[in-house]
Amino acid sequence: MPDQEIILTTCPRDCYDACGLAVIKEQGAIVRVRGDRNHPVNRGSLCGKCAIAYNGILRDPQARLQRPLKRSGPKGVGRFTPISWDEALETIVHCLTAMVAQSGPQAILHAHYIWVSTAALRR
Secondary structure, eight states: OTTTEEEEEOOSSSSSSOOEEEEEEEETEEEEEEEEETTTTTTTTOOOOOOHHTGGGOTTTTSSSSSSSEOOOSTOOEEEEEEOOOHHHHHHHHHHHHHHHHHHHEEEEEEEEEEEEHHHOOO
């Protein structure tokens, strides 16, 4: 198809396999994501979570968050209030600064798109 473009990239999920992806675009829009057939790890396959996510829920604009949300009830009850990006970033900066002040910079473990407090790992 002349309007089709295939972009080879790597899966950003944090499972450390770094599977190869082939993102297929038609007329500038992503129409499908499949495994890169020439990638040595996944050899053209996608795991179940990525096959569903990349070709389903992650491409559904109605299912995606449009702005940051802040928990407005107890953890686990699913109540959130929309907040601005500035407030979301200020909240993150405040939490990280407090962790560093209390336990030092080593208290924050960075691992492939996530940050985790080492205190949380001890729980």
